[in-house]
Amino acid sequence: MIVPTMADMMAQGKQPEVLFWVGAAGSFDDRAKKITRAFVKILQQANVDFAVLGTEESSTGDAAKRAGNEFLFQMQAVTNIEILNAYEVKTIVTCDPHSFNTLKNEYPSLGGAYEVFHHTQYIKKLISEGRLSIDETTLKNKKVTFHDPCYLGRANDEYESPRELIKRLGVNLTEMKRSKSTALCCGAGGAQMFKEPEKGNKDINILRTEDALATQPEIIATGCPYCNTMMTDGVKFKEKEAEVAVLDIAELIAEANKL
Amino acid sequence: MQYIPNIIFALVLVAGIGFFIKNISKLIRNIKLGKSIDRSDQKSARWKNMAKIALGQYKMVRRPVSGILHVVVYVGFVIINIEVLEIVIDGLLGTHRVFKPILGNAFYGFLIGAFEIFAALVFVAVIVFWLRRNVINIKRFLSKEMKGWPKSDGNIILYFEMVLMTLFIVMNATDVTFQSGGIGNPISQFVYPLFNDFSSATLHLIERTSWWIHIVGILVFLNYLYYSKHLHILLAFPNTFYAKLQPKGQLDNLEAVTKEVQIMMDPDADPYAAPVEGTEDDVPEKFGASDVTDLNWVQLMNAYTCTECGRCTSACPANLTGKELSPRKIMMDTRDRMEEVGKNIDVNGGVFKDDGKQLLNDYISPEELWACTSCNACVQECPVNIDPLSIIMDMRRYLVMEESAAPQELNMMMTNIENNGAPWQYNQMDRLNWKDEE
Numbered sequence: 158m159i160v161p162t163m164a165d166m167m168a169q170g171k172q173p174e175v176l177f178w179v180g181a182a183g184s185f186d187d188r189a190k191k192i193t194r195a196f197v198k199i200l201q202q203a204n205v206d207f208a209v210l211g212t213e214e215s216s217t218g219d220a221a222k223r224a225g226n227e228f229l230f231q232m233q234a235v236t237n238i239e240i241l242n243a244y245e246v247k248t249i250v251t252c253d254p255h256s257f258n259t260l261k262n263e264y265p266s267l268g269g270a271y272e273v274f275h276h277t278q279y280i281k282k283l284i285s286e287g288r289l290s291i292d293e294t295t296l297k298n299k300k301v302t303f304h305d306p307c308y309l310g311r312a313n314d315e316y317e318s319p320r321e322l323i324k325r326l327g328v329n330l331t332e333m334k335r336s337k338s339t340a341l342c343c344g345a346g347g348a349q350m351f352k353e354p355e356k357g358n359k360d361i362n363i364l365r366t367e368d369a370l371a372t373q374p375e376i377i378a379t380g381c382p383y384c385n386t387m388m389t390d391g392v393k394f395k396e397k398e399a400e401v402a403v404l405d406i407a408e409l410i411a412e413a414n415k416l
Numbered sequence: 417m418q419y420i421p422n423i424i425f426a427l428v429l430v431a432g433i434g435f436f437i438k439n440i441s442k443l444i445r446n447i448k449l450g451k452s453i454d455r456s457d458q459k460s461a462r463w464k465n466m467a468k469i470a471l472g473q474y475k476m477v478r479r480p481v482s483g484i485l486h487v488v489v490y491v492g493f494v495i496i497n498i499e500v501l502e503i504v505i506d507g508l509l510g511t512h513r514v515f516k517p518i519l520g521n522a523f524y525g526f527l528i529g530a531f532e533i534f535a536a537l538v539f540v541a542v543i544v545f546w547l548r549r550n551v552i553n554i555k556r557f558l559s560k561e562m563k564g565w566p567k568s569d570g571n572i573i574l575y576f577e578m579v580l581m582t583l584f585i586v587m588n589a590t591d592v593t594f595q596s597g598g599i600g601n602p603i604s605q606f607v608y609p610l611f612n613d614f615s616s617a618t619l620h621l622i623e624r625t626s627w628w629i630h631i632v633g634i635l636v637f638l639n640y641l642y643y644s645k646h647l648h649i650l651l652a653f654p655n656t657f658y659a660k661l662q663p664k665g666q667l668d669n670l671e672a673v674t675k676e677v678q679i680m681m682d683p684d685a686d687p688y689a690a691p692v693e694g695t696e697d698d699v700p701e702k703f704g705a706s707d708v709t710d711l712n713w714v715q716l717m718n719a720y721t722c723t724e725c726g727r728c729t730s731a732c733p734a735n736l737t738g739k740e741l742s743p744r745k746i747m748m749d750t751r752d753r754m755e756e757v758g759k760n761i762d763v764n765g766g767v768f769k770d771d772g773k774q775l776l777n778d779y780i781s782p783e784e785l786w787a788c789t790s791c792n793a794c795v796q797e798c799p800v801n802i803d804p805l806s807i808i809m810d811m812r813r814y815l816v817m818e819e820s821a822a823p824q825e826l827n828m829m830m831t832n833i834e835n836n837g838a839p840w841q842y843n844q845m846d847r848l849n850w851k852d853e854e
Contacts, residue, residue: 158854160851190850211847216833220829220839223809223812225809226830227703262662311792311793311795311796312665312666314664338796339731341733342733345789348826351828351839354737355787357734364733
């Protein structure tokens with residue numbers, strides 16, 4: 158697929174309307190890369206003039222910061238901010254709520270102030286501007302439940318954008334008993350993604366998958382690559398992968414619009 | 417001789433309030449052991465938070481059963497305390513129901529009647545609270561950290577309230593003139609017949625005794641606050657006022673680190689530069705927190721404010737899946753250690769003498785700290801905006817930046833970020849490969 162980089166754009170003397178921050182998971186994790194490509198297809202369908210940093214992008218430092226390594230975080234932040242500011246980036250969109258939170262809330266005081274969108278917010282904006290519409294026939298009446306990412310929901314009080322997009326898919330959304338501000342974490346946040354859990358009687362992603370499966374869904378919708386991994390593993394553990402799909406909202410929209 | 421009761425009353429009142437003030441000043445001293453943090457911005461948003469969350473109990477009713485019962489006890493407690501004003505004036509002047517002639521029979525009757533109804537409602541609510549803590553198996557009251565004193569503490573507070581409410585009703589029921597007035601006694605009129613067989617002298621004695629135990633009980637309760645988990649009835653207000661206003665996901669950027677990073681990234685910085693004159697002996701700032709004095713004063717106030725309701729712990733994904741972490745325990749440990757440090761300062765003439773202990777390891781284990789997913793469920797749940805996550809994060813910072821004591825897998829993740837800009841070991845140059853992989 159054709160994905161322009163900021164360097165390409167600059168060479169042509171152009172400034173894209175938005176920078177797509179892909180994130181480490183979206184760039185390297187095989188499952189998350191599918192989400193990245195689905196989102197790019199949506200951007201292309203809506204004729205959004207976007208670019209990525211490509212090999213100039215580096216970890217936001219979110220995981221390092223939450224692991225307690227403020228040094229590494231700030232080194233990463235300063236390096237990224239230097240690049241973003243050199244390209245005069247004003248607007249950023251990302252599929253990763255962790256990058257979203259860090260770029261939006263933690264970069265400004267280090268010299269990087271941008272307008273930052275989570276991809277569900279950005280897609281909602283494209284729809285309200287009339288640049289994109291969602292075909293509500295493809296997935297009509299599919300049974301869907303939505304798992305709120307902590308770093309989108311509680312961390313930034315954004316519960317409605319993902320739900321509005323899900324409603325536009327024409328599917329039946331059933332909320333889990335723990336949802337929105339009471340949603341249970343998938344177990345990946347705070348750098349847990351990169352380590353074994355402490356001793357306990359259950360893994361967090363299994364408990365959360367049980368919440369989701371209790372709604373009898375055909376699809377568990379997510380809005381975060383890490384949640385996606387955790388829920389996919391949970392569904393496999395429960396041996397339900399034949400009946401239940403774990404898909405990012407971007408993937409659902411790409412599927413609905415047959416992209 | 418006739419002024420003896422007035423004098424005794426005045427002495428009891430002064431002693432009760434004096435002792436309370438002494439403890440409160442100790443509490444303020446302990447909170448000030450914390451580092452400074454500026455929370456003086458956005459005054460109007462802070463007042464609004466306090467009005468909505470502390471005064472308005474907005475977050476309490478997120479859990480309707482305990483929330484509504486709590487509102488009953490809270491409103492009842494505040495309103496019935498208006499009666500204390502009359503009791504104090506009566507006690508000092510030797511009058512009896514001094515407000516009755518001032519307010520007029522009808523209005524006074526209405527007020528006392530309302531107090532009686534609230535007293536009855538509080539009594540019922542407190543009974544339900546007792547059942548919830550002792551009979552119904554509610555998980556958050558049965559956690560490990562709730563064994564022993566914390567459990568007794570919770571019950572003692574409930575007994576206090578039961579006794580105080582009972583005394584208020586008995587006091588009214590045995591006041592013969594008040595009962596014969598037939599106004600303002602919607603509850604006590606049903607208690608009055610229980611005392612039918614008593615002589616008027618005995619009734620008077622019971623009335624006086626109830627009156628005295630009631631007011632002394634209130635003063636004892638006031639002084640019990642500092643030794644119990646019950647300080648939230650006062651501290652909920654400053655605690656919600658000074659709570660963080662930024663998005664919950666936003667962690668602070670450590671300023672000391674920013675300075676170091678700036679020097680590191682500055683190509684003109686001289687690595688061999690001598691320290692600025694006069695700062696040679698300055699101890700470099702410690703990164704993160706290993707003891708209560710490394711935390712800021714808002715975090716320490718949080719610890720005094722915590723009433724150990726356990727809503728945080730009951731929403732914590734780590735705790736729900738059997739891990740050692742309990743956000744409530746983080747707050748309880750912080751307070752216990754702060755009290756220990758405070759007592760140490762008291763017995764050592766105003767200076768802290770190293771006791772070889774600290775908050776980390778002696779109270780909170782690294783295992784608890786590493787189990788946190790930073791999901792903010794505890795912060796979201798707290799009815800008075802306590803932030804256990806900020807303490808967990810500050811202690812992780814100490815473990816990693818001062819002790820290099822992160823779990824091995826996290827060290828690998830961090831090395832990867834340093835080397836190739838991603839938490840996994842991938843080549844930075846492969847970062848855009850995804851576009852050609854379909």
